[in-house]
Amino acid sequence: MKEKKHNTGLNVPDGYFDNFEDRMMLKVMEESLPKSNGFKVPEGYFEQFEVSAQLTNEITPQPAVISIFRKKTLLYISGVAASLLLIISLINTKDDNLSMDSLSAESVEAYINGDIADIDTYDVMAMLNEEDLESISLHSEVVSEENLEAYLIENLDETSLLIE
Incomplete structure (x- = not known):
């Protein structure tokens, strides 16, 4: 069977539905x-307003503003304070003669080992120069043989010895 097209004779213009939504919203918004x-x-509101504004300025004159802190006085005060600080710091300096002899080896070692200073060996x-290196005396026996043997027996296992 053939399909019959129902033709009423009414046609919609080309592009009618392309912008239909925009036109519809514009019409609704206008209404x-x-x-x-x-x-x-x-x-006459603005004429009266200008006159009343001029009257208030004429009746209450602006007071003169006097600054409490002027630039000159602030400069003088800061100069005096700086000179006083300089004098006090010069007077209170003590003649502490710091030398390497006053430092203990333990405090220097704690300073280096405590990750305070980023210093390595x-x-x-x-x-150090060669004279300093020669003057350093190392103890020949830091750890006794008995202590070393006991440590190795307790902490080493056979597998690590075989691997090495």
Whole structure:
């Protein structure tokens, strides 16, 4: 069977539905807005306003502003304070003669090992000359043989010895 097309003779213009939504929203918005805003300014309002503003300025003159802190006084005060600080710091200096002899080896070692100073062995070796290196005396026996043997027996296992 052939399909019959029902033709009423009415045609929609080309591109009618392309912008139909925009046109519809514009029409709805125009109808919902009031024709006037409802606010009215009384006649002669701005003429009276200018006159009243001029009258208040003439009646109450602006007082003179006097600054409490002027630039010159602030400069003088800061100069005096700086000179007093300089004098006090010069007077209170003590003649503390700090030397390497007043430092203990333990405090220097704690300073280096405590991650306060970022110094490693190579940095220390670079600072020492040959005379300093010769004057350093190392104890020949830091750990006794008995203590070393006991440590190795307790902490080493056979697998690590075989691997090495």
